[in-house]
Amino acid sequence: FGSTATTVQRDPSFSILSSDDIDYFVEILGEKNVFQDEDKLSTANMDWMRKYKGSSKLLLQPRCTEEVSQILKYCNSRRLAVVPQGGNTGLVGGSVPVFDEVIVNIGCMNNIISFDKVSGILVCEAGCILENLDSFLINQGFLMPLDLGAKGSCQIGGNVSTNAGGLRFVRYGSLHGNVLGIEAVLADGSVIDMLGTLRKDNTGYDLKHLFIGSEGSLGIVTKVSILTPLKLSSINLAFLACNDYLSCQKLLLEARRKLGEILSAFEFLDHESMGMVLTHLEGIRNPLPSSMYNFYVLIETTGSDESYDKEKLEAFLLRSMEGGLISDGVVAQDINQASSFWRIREGITEALMKAGAVYKYDLSLPVEKMYNLVEEMRLRLGLSAKVLGYGHLGDANLHLNVSTLQYDDSILAQIEPFVYEWTSKHRGSISAEHGLGLMKANEIYYTKSPETVRLMVSIKKLLDPNGILNPYKVLPHSPLP
Ligand code: FAD
Ligand code: 2HG
Numbered sequence: 271f272g273s274t275a276t277t278v279q280r281d282p283s284f285s286i287l288s289s290d291d292i293d294y295f296v297e298i299l300g301e302k303n304v305f306q307d308e309d310k311l312s313t314a315n316m317d318w319m320r321k322y323k324g325s326s327k328l329l330l331q332p333r334c335t336e337e338v339s340q341i342l343k344y345c346n347s348r349r350l351a352v353v354p355q356g357g358n359t360g361l362v363g364g365s366v367p368v369f370d371e372v373i374v375n376i377g378c379m380n381n382i383i384s385f386d387k388v389s390g391i392l393v394c395e396a397g398c399i400l401e402n403l404d405s406f407l408i409n410q411g412f413l414m415p416l417d418l419g420a421k422g423s424c425q426i427g428g429n430v431s432t433n434a435g436g437l438r439f440v441r442y443g444s445l446h447g448n449v450l451g452i453e454a455v456l457a458d459g460s461v462i463d464m465l466g467t468l469r470k471d472n473t474g475y476d477l478k479h480l481f482i483g484s485e486g487s488l489g490i491v492t493k494v495s496i497l498t499p500l501k502l503s504s505i506n507l508a509f510l511a512c513n514d515y516l517s518c519q520k521l522l523l524e525a526r527r528k529l530g531e532i533l534s535a536f537e538f539l540d541h542e543s544m545g546m547v548l549t550h551l552e553g554i555r556n557p558l559p560s561s562m563y564n565f566y567v568l569i570e571t572t573g574s575d576e577s578y579d580k581e582k583l584e585a586f587l588l589r590s591m592e593g594g595l596i597s598d599g600v601v602a603q604d605i606n607q608a609s610s611f612w613r614i615r616e617g618i619t620e621a622l623m624k625a626g627a628v629y630k631y632d633l634s635l636p637v638e639k640m641y642n643l644v645e646e647m648r649l650r651l652g653l654s655a656k657v658l659g660y661g662h663l664g665d666a667n668l669h670l671n672v673s674t675l676q677y678d679d680s681i682l683a684q685i686e687p688f689v690y691e692w693t694s695k696h697r698g699s700i701s702a703e704h705g706l707g708l709m710k711a712n713e714i715y716y717t718k719s720p721e722t723v724r725l726m727v728s729i730k731k732l733l734d735p736n737g738i739l740n741p742y743k744v745l746p747h748s749p750l751p
């Protein structure tokens with residue numbers, strides 16, 4: 271388990287669930303949406319990695335904003351702690367209870383409310399699954415501005431609440447830019463309608479941004495309005511090999527320079543990550559099998575002119591080959607081949623789960639320094655662990671993962687706080703895109719100043735004075751310095 275999970279204590283100011291509470295919830299939601307059975311609860315109490323486990327006795331599934339509002343109003347008056355849950359794919363222990371918090375899962379709120387084909391603005395309920403939204407949009411000639419390996423389960427409300435990044439970030443940017451509006455329910459049950467559909471609106475503080483990335487600690491997001499880009503017709507994907515990390519960096523610079531406006535993804539994985547996927551996932555083939563290279567890079571282009579885009583990509587690849595930046599490479603010939611390439615990159619997280627225990631770090635670091643950390647970590651851990659480096663190189667976001675057969679405190683002590691100190695020393699972020707959750711709530715000071723954290727605590731107190739929303743997560747448990 272992560273170091274934080276073992277040290278946090280239940281806040282005694284929270285009430286213990288009573289049978290009267292259950293009666294109230296049944297009254298407002300109906301019996302079908304109030305779950306106390308072991309099966310359903312054991313799934314909802316455990317996170318995707320099976321690393322964080324709570325002991326909630328109650329799962330609620332509201333069907334509309336009004337029900338969410340009634341639930342929170344009641345929980346606030348009774349001082350019942352709540353954990354908002356979406357698809358439960360989060361990787362920092364934020365989406366499951368730590369103790370007996372009531373789980374509020376909004377998966378039943380999954381309607382598309384409107385889509386404007388001229389502006390590309392989608393308005394939907396927060397429980398919509400990302401992949402379903404993407405499929406809906408593709409039929410309309412558009413697509414979601416974000417894409418992640420968890421798309422089949424994660425919900426747009428969860429994405430917004432974690433400010434998820436993913437594979438299209440390099441092209442379409444952050445949800446802070448794409449989300450145009452939000453409806454959220456505060457801890458006291460008040461519904462805040464910020465569900466605008468305007469690109470520009472400078473009427474005072476733009477409060478929706480507080481909810482983007484606040485991991486369920488300030489309110490429950492119930493509706494989202496999001497700007498979606500057109501799906502362009504010409505997509506190409508190259509799977510490339512580089513011999514060293516310096517070549518990956520130079521390739522990134524060249525891709526920015528030469529592919530410019532059509533570049534839509536730039537991802538990398540190292541030799542160990544490739545090995546992990548080949549060993550633990552079925553039906554995966556290395557597209558460049560003749561030799562195991564040190565690094566692999568996926569470059570995707572998306573544009574509107576098939577022959578122009580192809581020509582551009584081919585010229586870029588040829589020059590990069592001639593210049594020695596690329597050692598080998600292949601361009602996907604059809605959609606199936608492209609998805610088999612993506613499967614390698616997106617499958618690393620799943621392969622790591624199959625390999626045993628995993629210690630996950632999601633870091634923003636200067637691209638030039640990033641891989642030094644992976645190498646230093648390998649030296650520290652020697653043969654006791656596999657150290658993988660991969661991620662969104664185009665966004666300077668490293669996923670450093672340490673894989674061992676079992677969890678072991680002595681391994682954890684060799685990784686932390688070293689990894690956080692290293693990141694802080696290089697002025698990076700200890701959470702590029704996954705959030706702080708329970709895992710890193712106490713580590714926030716490695717990236718944020720005490721003054722900033724103090725302001726965050728004041729905002730939390732203002733919006734959730736009883737602290738019922740996702741307690742023990744995001745903000746530090748230890749006293750402020
Ligand atoms: P959950 O896991 O259920 O919740 C995450 C957090 O948001 C919790 O703190 C929860 O309390 C809160 N929350 C959920 N819904 C709401 C709501 N409606 N209102 C308020 N709070 C809410 N992340 C990336 O950024 N980029 C990636 O590329 C990426 N790839 C992934 C690949 C895999 C295979 C997996 C398993 C995870 C990946 N993730 C990635 C992490 C995760 O999928 C994202 O953080 C995702 O956005 C979480 O959505 P969810 O619906 O599963 O939320
Ligand atoms: C990805 O980019 C996800 O694949 C998951 O953010 C990263 O498992 C991880 O560490």
Ligand code: ZN
Pocket residue numbers: 435436661662669703
């Ligand atoms: Zn990622």
